[in-house]
Amino acid sequence: MPEWSAEGSNPHGDRRATRPGSPAVLAVDSGGSGLRVVLGTVQGAVLGQGESAQPVRTGTRGIDTGHFMEQLVPLVRGLLAEYGVTEVRAACVGAAGLATLGDALRAELPVALRGEFGVPSLALAADAVTAYAGALGTRPGAVVAAGTGLIAVGTDLTRWFRADGWGHLLGDCGSGAWIGRAGLEAALRAHDGRPNGSGLLLARAEEMFGPASGLPGRLYPRSDRPAVLASFAPQVAACAETDPVAGHILRSAARHMAESAAAVCPTKGAPQVAVTGGLFKMGDPLLVPLREELTRVLPHAGWVTAAGDPLNGALRIAVDLAAGTLTLPGEPVMLSVVTTKGD
Incomplete structure (x- = not known):
């Protein structure tokens, strides 16, 4: 029987480079210790990462979408500029508290990400779901x-x-x-x-x-x-x-x-x-x-040994969403996919 381990390798960790202008995906892990971001290729290779040590606030309406965007936007803008990415094909946001405090975030974040970065497809996931996807992928x-x-x-x-x-x-x-x-x-x-x-x-x-x-x-x-x-x-x-x-x-x-x-x-x-x-x-x-x-x-x-952490899981979901191959079950408070229309 394999030894237990808390973390393993990144399931999308081939780290191949991308040509300037190639489409990319965005993965976000928002938790009690702050916000982490990965920009990756549509094949799942990690291009770059960023993080903010300030946790996203919660208020009377739950998770604060405005504060979330304040933390996220500078990180993503920097990564897009550094790697010459002009198209984000899909994104996955894994957030602590999404199941109980995420109504406002579910309603407001898809439009905000579309307006700021042109993201057409967004998966909103409870952090437990991204932890699952990072550890086991799409296996039961x-x-x-x-x-x-x-x-x-x-x-x-x-x-x-x-x-x-x-x-x-x-x-x-x-x-x-x-x-x-x-x-x-x-x-x-x-x-x-x-x-x-x-x-x-x-x-x-x-x-x-x-x-x-x-x-x-x-x-x-x-x-x-x-x-x-x-x-x-x-x-x-x-x-x-x-x-x-x-x-x-x-x-x-x-x-x-x-x-x-x-x-x-x-x-x-x-x-x-x-x-x-x-x-x-x-x-x-x-x-x-x-x-x-x-x-x-x-x-x-x-x-089995966990393949990766919640940020790896968010990247995996974003890659599958971009490819149209996402098979993890959708449930409103656990994992929901929103597709927004452009102007």
């Missing part, structure tokens, strides 16, 4: 995407299935925020003298955050609580080999991930399962128990 199966948060998405190529992704207060079970919170709870248990505490995690927590008694005051007022919690997850992984409490936390996280994967994985045929996201940089302390749990709950599935 399931993908667990885990970083600060966690979501599992699967498809039998007729519809999409999703599990978790409910945020750090209601779910994201097994995520970086979940692991970090569990580790800090174990640290505070040790501080109090309660059972199931970890003195080692207490020492790591106080090294990172200061005296344990002041942790609530430093954590609760912050608007970036999930990220702060997730920042402690690597400490849990570092302690897992020698600390039974830390090891139990990672085994529990692996069980949650496997349960989410099982909830979305097709039950028939020969589906494939992959994992993607920064959390899996923890390596064996998380991947070994995850592999065991996935084998237990999905004995009919084949485990």
Whole structure:
């Protein structure tokens, strides 16, 4: 059975050059850490990349289309000029929060991209869908995407299935925020003298955050609580080999991930399962128990290394859209294609 890996090679990574004036495609990944852009050939080779470290704002109408365009336009203009591209044949935008906060973006972005860059065909995808396309392409199966948060998405190529992704207060079970919170709870248990505490995690927590008694005051007022919690997850992984409490936390996280994967994985045929996201940089302390749990709950599935990340997935969707060969299922809040008319 192949070893698990968080990321792999770019499925469109031949990186061939394009002649000036050749058509191109645009791929965008918009998430909590900012916005990333790739300009590629219609065959899928990467021409150039750009990024903005400022995340796109959300407001009362959801994802802010105006702010999205403010971040995107300078990046794309620079890439088009650098590579002499005058025609963008298709684009794919993968956006965090699209399923629940994307109504305005779905209504406004196709016209905005057509007006700014002449983009005639746009695929708007939830970031879980681009994570899936990057990891598995157009094969049936399931993908667990885990970083600060966690979501599992699967498809039998007729519809999409999703599990978790409910945020750090209601779910994201097994995520970086979940692991970090569990580790800090174990640290505070040790501080109090309660059972199931970890003195080692207490020492790591106080090294990172200061005296344990002041942790609530430093954590609760912050608007970036999930990220702060997730920042402690690597400490849990570092302690897992020698600390039974830390090891139990990672085994529990692996069980949650496997349960989410099982909830979305097709039950028939020969589906494939992959994992993607920064959390899996923890390596064996998380991947070994995850592999065991996935084998237990999905004995009919084949485990494969993720081919690429969500930006690779957005590029793949854009290439297939340009060629008219997109086979991933369309659903309004997961993956929708809009074709706009010119003047």
